[in-house]
Amino acid sequence: MILKPQLQDIKNIGYYSGKIIIGIGLTMLVPMVIGLLFAEINPALDFLIATEITLIIGLILTGLCFTEKNLNWMQGMIVVSLSWLAAMLLAAIPLYLSGHWGSYLDACFETMSGFATTGLTLAQDLDHLSYAHNLWRHLIMFLGGQGIVIVAISLFMKGLSGAFKMYVGEARDERVLPNVINTSRFIWLVSIVYLILSTLTLGIVGIANGMKPINAFFHGACVFMAAFDTGGFAPQSQNILYYHSLSFEVVTIIIMLLGAMNFNLHYRIWTGDRREIWKNIETRTLCITIALTFLIVVIGLNQVGSYPRAIIMFRKGFYQLISGHTGTGFATIYARQFIDEWGNLALVGLICAMALGGGTCSTAGGIKMLRLGIIAKTLIQDIKRIILPERAIVEQRLHHLKEIFLEDKQVRAALLITLAYLALYGIGTLVGMLYGYPLLDSLFESTSAAANVGLSCGITTPGMPAGLKLTYIIQMWSGRLEFMSVFTLIGFFIAVIKGK
Amino acid sequence: MKRAISYQLSATSLIFFCWTACYAQHISSTELINKAKEYDGKNVVYAGEVVGDVMARGDFVWVNINDGENAIGIWLNKELAKEIQFTGSYRAKGDRLEITGVFQRGCIQHGGDMDIHAQDIRKISPGRLVKEELDKGKRNLTFILLGILLCLALIFARRRGSRIAIS
Numbered sequence: 001m002i003l004k005p006q007l008q009d010i011k012n013i014g015y016y017s018g019k020i021i022i023g024i025g026l027t028m029l030v031p032m033v034i035g036l037l038f039a040e041i042n043p044a045l046d047f048l049i050a051t052e053i054t055l056i057i058g059l060i061l062t063g064l065c066f067t068e069k070n071l072n073w074m075q076g077m078i079v080v081s082l083s084w085l086a087a088m089l090l091a092a093i094p095l096y097l098s099g100h101w102g103s104y105l106d107a108c109f110e111t112m113s114g115f116a117t118t119g120l121t122l123a124q125d126l127d128h129l130s131y132a133h134n135l136w137r138h139l140i141m142f143l144g145g146q147g148i149v150i151v152a153i154s155l156f157m158k159g160l161s162g163a164f165k166m167y168v169g170e171a172r173d174e175r176v177l178p179n180v181i182n183t184s185r186f187i188w189l190v191s192i193v194y195l196i197l198s199t200l201t202l203g204i205v206g207i208a209n210g211m212k213p214i215n216a217f218f219h220g221a222c223v224f225m226a227a228f229d230t231g232g233f234a235p236q237s238q239n240i241l242y243y244h245s246l247s248f249e250v251v252t253i254i255i256m257l258l259g260a261m262n263f264n265l266h267y268r269i270w271t272g273d274r275r276e277i278w279k280n281i282e283t284r285t286l287c288i289t290i291a292l293t294f295l296i297v298v299i300g301l302n303q304v305g306s307y308p309r310a311i312i313m314f315r316k317g318f319y320q321l322i323s324g325h326t327g328t329g330f331a332t333i334y335a336r337q338f339i340d341e342w343g344n345l346a347l348v349g350l351i352c353a354m355a356l357g358g359g360t361c362s363t364a365g366g367i368k369m370l371r372l373g374i375i376a377k378t379l380i381q382d383i384k385r386i387i388l389p390e391r392a393i394v395e396q397r398l399h400h401l402k403e404i405f406l407e408d409k410q411v412r413a414a415l416l417i418t419l420a421y422l423a424l425y426g427i428g429t430l431v432g433m434l435y436g437y438p439l440l441d442s443l444f445e446s447t448s449a450a451a452n453v454g455l456s457c458g459i460t461t462p463g464m465p466a467g468l469k470l471t472y473i474i475q476m477w478s479g480r481l482e483f484m485s486v487f488t489l490i491g492f493f494i495a496v497i498k499g500k
Numbered sequence: 501m502k503r504a505i506s507y508q509l510s511a512t513s514l515i516f517f518c519w520t521a522c523y524a525q526h527i528s529s530t531e532l533i534n535k536a537k538e539y540d541g542k543n544v545v546y547a548g549e550v551v552g553d554v555m556a557r558g559d560f561v562w563v564n565i566n567d568g569e570n571a572i573g574i575w576l577n578k579e580l581a582k583e584i585q586f587t588g589s590y591r592a593k594g595d596r597l598e599i600t601g602v603f604q605r606g607c608i609q610h611g612g613d614m615d616i617h618a619q620d621i622r623k624i625s626p627g628r629l630v631k632e633e634l635d636k637g638k639r640n641l642t643f644i645l646l647g648i649l650l651c652l653a654l655i656f657a658r659r660r661g662s663r664i665a666i667s
Binding site: 040041042043045046048049052053055056059060062063066097127128129130131209210211212215236237238241242243244246306307308309311312314315316332333334336337340341 | 534536553566571588589611613614632635642645648649652653656659660663
């Protein structure tokens with residue numbers, strides 16, 4: 001029997017969602033201040049209007065649904081999934097008011113792409129966008145990458161129990177520190193230290209490459225937020241190709257790899273335990289999958305003879321591969337070049353890299369290295385069982401922050417999420433094909449959306465069908481939250497309708 | 501009468517010839533990207549607005565020119581680049597340039613970038629600063645929303661105060 005949700009459930013969900021919405025509203029003040037600093041009056045007004053609307057909704061929710069009770073698991077998951085939808089709708093207000101997005105749906109697509117750190121864009125005339133709006137596009141990647149809920153947890157939450165349920169709901173099942181609030185604050189500390197260092201580095205590289213200092217540092221900050229949060233937006237319409245710079249590409253490769261690393265590994269580096277990086281199953285799996293997928297890409301590109309020299313192979317082949325594998329989506333080639341110049345084999349190699357993703361508890365999307373490592377170890381274990389005598393006891397261990405004996409429940413969880421991702425990639429491909437796009441194009445774009453990558457082969461344009469835009473929004477949302485919160489929300493609505 | 505007609509016809513033909521010579525050869529960025537193999541290594545005429553920074557690299561500069569569909573990188577001699585006064589941004593419309601140069605699908609000199617090595621440039625129209633005017637509709641909406649927000653904040657602050665007093 002399905003139980004109908006009680007009023008207290010609604011109150012809890014409303015109250016905590018309201019708090020998160022207030023947090024989102026307050027973050028809109030940052031681009032508003034930037035707009036004022038650059039004397040961009042109308043953009044500053046766009047953000048003031050959006051802040052006011054967001055705060056009004058947040059105040060109504062927290063006021064009407066006030067409660068002192070803590071969240072249970074179901075409520076925590078629903079708060080997360082609903083907050084992400086609310087964030088998409090509210091963060092789209094200033095973008096829509098700017099006039100650079102063709103419709104409110106396009107603006108929502110952009111904000112979901114930003115929060116989910118995907119990087120697919122429907123912006124029009126991006127090269128004339130204000131500093132304030134451009135900063136907002138990148139800031140939402142920064143917020144979404146760390147986790148919208150983590151922002152709220154770091155700022156407003158007191159009760160540890162409710163905070164942990166929302167933290168897990170946002171696809172972070174590992175804590176860096178025993179206390180979830182301290183974990184959230186550590187994630188912010190790491191991100192802000194990297195933000196300062198990387199903005200300085202990219203700014204200096206930009207000046208050396210002939211950019212104006214103000215633009216160099218502004219672009220540096222924006223590109224860092226997009227790279228570390230494995231997002232993929234860039235301030236100009238050509239993405240990273242705009243800079244025409246090897247040094248810029250090398251720095252962004254390093255930042256992308258840092259972004260795809262588990263925050264626990266960052267913690268180990270900070271505490272001086274550098275050996276963990278080389279012992280950890282995620283790092284090893286990432287090295288292997290990068291090597292394998294790059295091999296496929298190199299063979300594929302050599303077949304079509306697109307990049308005849310090693311340096312070109314590095315700047316075009318390796319760069320797009322790292323960008324795809326880490327789930328970033330930076331590009332140094334035009335979207336159509338994937339289809340016209342890469343050939344089927346190289347594209348398949350890149351699609352595989354995109355589908356696999358980066359580390360767990362990182363800002364990367366996709367299936368993730370820990371799950372892949374667990375599945376590979378299980379396969380080895382099963383092969384050993386077949387080869388060795390029946391009486392032999394076969395145990396499989398893996399090293400992820402500590403030595404772990406592989407158990408069935410871990411394998412089951414890894415396989416379930418992997419299957420869910422594969423299904424999501426498949427559904428998006430099918431929808432793309434229903435709209436008349438070829439198989440490989442549809443698979444590429446669908447994988448890019450669902451694994452929160454952001455590379456495009458040219459399907460994602462303002463003129464694409466609204467149904468496909470909605471499909472990609474759903475893919476980005478459920479891919480980023482790793483399904484559980486989304487499934488819980490669906491279950492909640494079923495319970496509202498059918499429950500007794 | 502006949503002479504007048506023939507003069508008119510000649511003048512029209514001349515204007516038409518000049519017009520086609522100046523503009524018909526422009527190739528759009530979409531065509532260059534979609535038919536990159538076809539145009540690779542060939543002389544092309546491309547036109548559009550200069551956007552972003554003029555990035556100096558030794559005796560040359562990189563500029564990116566947007567024709568309204570995409571932006572393409574142009575590798576340009578520093579002397580030629582002196583003609584550029586405005587670059588496109590939120591604050592300005594960039595100069596519109598016509599570039600004559602060699603199109604490269606994957607430039608070996610520049611790490612495989614798709615670019616045009618300019619041989620000549622011509623300013624089609626100068627850029628200008630864009631004057632931003634206050635949108636009064638947005639300003640009025642800001643004040644209305646601010647009023648609602650303050651009222652709500654007051655109501656809920658009072659409710660909270662009374663809740664604390666009861667408890």
